[in-house]
Amino acid sequence: MAVWIQAQQLQGDALHQMQSLYGQHFPIEVRHYLSQWIEGQPWDGIDLENPQEEIKAKRLLDSLIQELQKKAEHQVGEDGFLLKIKLGHYASQLKSTYDRCPLELVRCIKHILYTEQRLVREATNSSSPVGSLMDSMSQKYHQINQAFEELRILTQDTENDLRKLQHNQEYFIIQYQESLRIQAQLSSLATLPPADRQLREPSLLSKRATVEAWLTREANTLQKYRLGLAEKHQKTLALLRKQQTVILDDELIQWKRRQQLAGNGGPPEGGLDILQSWCEKLAETIWQNRQQIRRAEHLRQQLPIPGPIEELLTELNSTITDIISALVTSTFIIEKQPPQVLKTQTKFAATVRLLVGGKLNVHMNPPQVKATIVSEQQAKALLKNENTRNDSSGEILNNNCVMEYHQTTGTLSAHFRNMSLKRIRRSDRRGAESVTEEKFTILFESQFSVGGNELVFQVKTLSLPVVVIVHGSQDNNATATVLWDNAFAEPGRVPFIVPDKVLWPQLCEALNMKYKAEVQSNRGLSEENLVFLAQKAFSSSSVNPDEYRNMTMTWSQFNRESLPGRNFTFWQWFDGVMELTKKHLKPHWNDGAILGFVNKQQAQDMLMSKPNGTFLLRFSDSEIGGITIAWVAENPNKAGERMVWNLMPYTTKDFSIRSLADRISDLNHLMFLYPDRHKDEVFSKYYTPPLSKAVDGYVKPQIKQVVPEFATPNPDPAANPTYMDHAASPAVNQPHAYGLYPPIGDPMLDADGDFDLDDTMDVARHVEELLRRPMEGQWSGQQS
Numbered sequence: 001m002a003v004w005i006q007a008q009q010l011q012g013d014a015l016h017q018m019q020s021l022y023g024q025h026f027p028i029e030v031r032h033y034l035s036q037w038i039e040g041q042p043w044d045g046i047d048l049e050n051p052q053e054e055i056k057a058k059r060l061l062d063s064l065i066q067e068l069q070k071k072a073e074h075q076v077g078e079d080g081f082l083l084k085i086k087l088g089h090y091a092s093q094l095k096s097t098y099d100r101c102p103l104e105l106v107r108c109i110k111h112i113l114y115t116e117q118r119l120v121r122e123a124t125n126s127s128s129p130v131g132s133l134m135d136s137m138s139q140k141y142h143q144i145n146q147a148f149e150e151l152r153i154l155t156q157d158t159e160n161d162l163r164k165l166q167h168n169q170e171y172f173i174i175q176y177q178e179s180l181r182i183q184a185q186l187s188s189l190a191t192l193p194p195a196d197r198q199l200r201e202p203s204l205l206s207k208r209a210t211v212e213a214w215l216t217r218e219a220n221t222l223q224k225y226r227l228g229l230a231e232k233h234q235k236t237l238a239l240l241r242k243q244q245t246v247i248l249d250d251e252l253i254q255w256k257r258r259q260q261l262a263g264n265g266g267p268p269e270g271g272l273d274i275l276q277s278w279c280e281k282l283a284e285t286i287w288q289n290r291q292q293i294r295r296a297e298h299l300r301q302q303l304p305i306p307g308p309i310e311e312l313l314t315e316l317n318s319t320i321t322d323i324i325s326a327l328v329t330s331t332f333i334i335e336k337q338p339p340q341v342l343k344t345q346t347k348f349a350a351t352v353r354l355l356v357g358g359k360l361n362v363h364m365n366p367p368q369v370k371a372t373i374v375s376e377q378q379a380k381a382l383l384k385n386e387n388t389r390n391d392s393s394g395e396i397l398n399n400n401c402v403m404e405y406h407q408t409t410g411t412l413s414a415h416f417r418n419m420s421l422k423r424i425r426r427s428d429r430r431g432a433e434s435v436t437e438e439k440f441t442i443l444f445e446s447q448f449s450v451g452g453n454e455l456v457f458q459v460k461t462l463s464l465p466v467v468v469i470v471h472g473s474q475d476n477n478a479t480a481t482v483l484w485d486n487a488f489a490e491p492g493r494v495p496f497i498v499p500d501k502v503l504w505p506q507l508c509e510a511l512n513m514k515y516k517a518e519v520q521s522n523r524g525l526s527e528e529n530l531v532f533l534a535q536k537a538f539s540s541s542s543v544n545p546d547e548y549r550n551m552t553m554t555w556s557q558f559n560r561e562s563l564p565g566r567n568f569t570f571w572q573w574f575d576g577v578m579e580l581t582k583k584h585l586k587p588h589w590n591d592g593a594i595l596g597f598v599n600k601q602q603a604q605d606m607l608m609s610k611p612n613g614t615f616l617l618r619f620s621d622s623e624i625g626g627i628t629i630a631w632v633a634e635n636p637n638k639a640g641e642r643m644v645w646n647l648m649p650y651t652t653k654d655f656s657i658r659s660l661a662d663r664i665s666d667l668n669h670l671m672f673l674y675p676d677r678h679k680d681e682v683f684s685k686y687y688t689p690p691l692s693k694a695v696d697g698y699v700k701p702q703i704k705q706v707v708p709e710f711a712t713p714n715p716d717p718a719a720n721p722t723y724m725d726h727a728a729s730p731a732v733n734q735p736h737a738y739g740l741y742p743p744i745g746d747p748m749l750d751a752d753g754d755f756d757l758d759d760t761m762d763v764a765r766h767v768e769e770l771l772r773r774p775m776e777g778q779w780s781g782q783q784s
Contacts, residue, residue: 003113004035006120009343013625014119021112025097027090030068031112037067041108043140043441043517047277048103048282049152057102062107065091076114114142118149124447144251146280147243151285158229162292165225169303172218179211188646207328227559229296230312231748238291239320240282244323247278248330253491256333260464263340264510265517271353272335276411279331279650280359286327287360287451290320325457328450330457331355332663335413337441340482341475342421344465350416352444352461354403357412360450363405367448371399375427379462379495384441393440394424394468414444436477439496465496480559480571483514504534512573518578521590525597530599536563536621537570568624576625584655585627593617593682594627595672603630606674612642613671613677617660620649627660631670637707647707658703661686671697 010147013237017757022028031038041060048055072087095754098105123138129652189197201462258269268743297313336351352369354362374382377395401414449456465485487510488498511533512525525533527545534548536539539555542548559571578595581589588594598618600607607614614634620626626649635641650660663681664670673682 003039003116003120004031007116010119010123013051014123018116018119021115022554022750024093026108026112029086030064031072031359032091032093032705033087034064034067038109039113043106043113044145044224045273045277046103046106048107048110049281054103057106061094061098061105065095068094081155087419097644106247114145129706139513141274144243144246147239147246148278148281148285151239151243152241155233155285155288157230157290158236158292160293161225161229161232165222165229165296166299167223168218168225169299172215172222172319173303175215175218175779176209182208182211194369195360195456219305222303223274223305223309225299226296226305227307227312228311230316233289233296236313237316237323240286240289240323241319244282244327245284247275247555248327251275251278252330257335257491260489261513263337264483265466265514266743272353273409274335274354279327280410281356281361282327283324283356286320286324286643293317293320295677304683321455324455328354328356328360328457329459332444332446332461334444334461335690337464338419338466339462340466340486341478342440343472343475343511344421344424344468344470344613347420347738349417349419350442350444350463352403352416355411355458357403358405362450363403365413365448366402366404367446368400368402368643369416369444370403371419372443372445373397373421373440374437374462376441376465379441379443380461382462382520393427395422396420396442397422414446415647417748421468422769424470426468434477436467436469436474437481438467439481440468441465441495462495472536475574476575477559479575480569483510483571484555484558486510487513504537504548504551504553507553507558508533516580519581519586519589519734521586523590523592529597532573532599532602535599539564566622576623577619580619580627580652580655583652585660586676587682587686588617588660591666591682595674596627600630600646605644607632607644608642608675610676611668611672614674614676615672616674623649623651626651629664629667629670633669633710658705659686659688663705666711667707669707669710708725 002718007018012227022031044058046056046060058374068091070093072084075081075084075087075153096106106507117139170431182204182554186201186208189201189204190408192200207510239398247653252275255269255272256277261267262269293313293316295315300309311528332352332354335351335353336349338350341347348373357363364439367673372392373394373396374391378391378393396417397420400419401416403412405412406769415547420421422441443460444463445458445460447456447458465482467481469478483500485496485779488502489496490504508530510523512530516524531548534551535543537553538548538551557570562569563573567574581594581596589596594617594618598616598684599621600618603616603618606614607630610632613631615629615631617627617629618638628649630644631647632642635643650663652665658666664679664683665687670679673679691702
């Protein structure tokens, strides 16, 4: 709900506080009539302390005035006439007030919005999870901005104190010089006659005593000023450290975690603009305080006064250097990760970014970034700051890139566009570990200086783990390694340790995220789908989801050990389903036409209560990336008895020849999609339109799928006569001769219900020969 709508519902003191926000500087009518526009603008994206941001602020001011004028022009009627005049007046008033200082308008509106949000938050307790999340984010951002405002005030306060200290010290030095002049005059009296000396000496002695007393008092005062300033700097640095922890250890780490989950299909990690604006504010505030501490040190050296200040300033200088070092090294990040399944001899890209590069003027001498691939062990050594002797685990081509500064966005980044992994050097594998379980990482490193070579930084950052493959056939297992790592890695881990087993609900969340992303569907895995997967994973027959909530699945169960009675793992089966759905079944999955995650027995139980011709689509248990049709019909071997039939699974190869919808259309014995929808209602929009009439005496043949035992004349009289109703298509290796699962015996099926290719080749050759012959009868006069 819009903040303004909620703000209008405030009562009592909260309402008065809200009303007090408005006045001539910003009329409440402007807030009311432009509420949606105002709340949609990026006020938080403007740094009020950066004069260069004035251009953005000016654009917002101009847009605000245009919106007001547009609103005024649309007013009609008697009441509208008065409002038109009033809104036009406000437009002129705001232009004259803020035209020369547009940043003040931004400051004003930010203050209004933050205060309204706080008042609404205090007045209501949202029960909506989404509302609570948005409210929590708003509160967090408000706290961060409040802390920056407090830091700004503290920094300005210490700046004023430093100037005052400098002024007092300069006056002290002048008085000190005066005391030296008096002392010189007293020394020169020794050369005068006694009478003259006695005449002038008392006043000089009195002057010296007065000045020395003042110098003693002023020295104590200066020392107090210095200590007071140092204590204020300690307070500022403590708040700076706290704010930096919130931004780097909370917000930036959360962004990196979102980036990692995005690799599994999670929502995009979001832009870095807000984070960069915060980091730049930190950098600016840190640098201002560092300069103040250095000036305080210079004043101390200029006028040494015994006391603890020297030690305090040394400590402050060390602390502020640590803070800025942590900021610079932590904000050297990978904006666009390299692919986590990395094939050798294949071009890939990545982007690294320094969030504080523009603010610290690093771009004045653009640094170069180097990319290297390192092993898991080398990554561990790097994080321990052990000497790795510049070791790498392979050779990357085009692995050097200069960071570029983009003036319009204020970003400093290096875009590696044409990297290629030329070769990889693998480590000795442990136990049952395969090459697709070995993790590497891309190390990005650079060196640059800030403050005119005052501070030199060596920065490094590691990519998310990558699995290197040399052939596309390894992609499936490599993706499993990446999925497990992205889903279950813990923040701050030693590279690249992940738990060997996880709770089933955790894995379900990761699988659902991956499935929705791969299939590009909002229809994820239902609880029934997840129960089916649990039955498959744990070889269980229980349909109670609660029984699986505390069960754990190991990595070996996930993608090392084959499923019972199969030659593939759980992940390989699941990945095959995703691939098939993504490439050929996406619209049908989105329509809810595919139940998919149903086993043969469940399909039978579901269909036996339905009329003959009812069918459903389920993923094959026995074949990777296969989907089969189960339907209920009469048992030809036993009159009056019905049974459930299962068509041999279709795969990607089959759908590349003829689509699922067309195949279902071909089979006249399939009439109702479970539970009771006519198949044309569900699939007709996906049928391939009929071919055009014969051209120049030629008719293009079509492939039509049949199941010989169920072949019936097509009830559609307009059906193309070139369809073949009693033979399988020669273009398809498997399903189009369509043997069936038992109980019907079929010599084309082996004992496991699979096609024997040798036994079916004669049929395929025969059909191919038929297709090559010219059509007789109707087209007998037209030879090719």
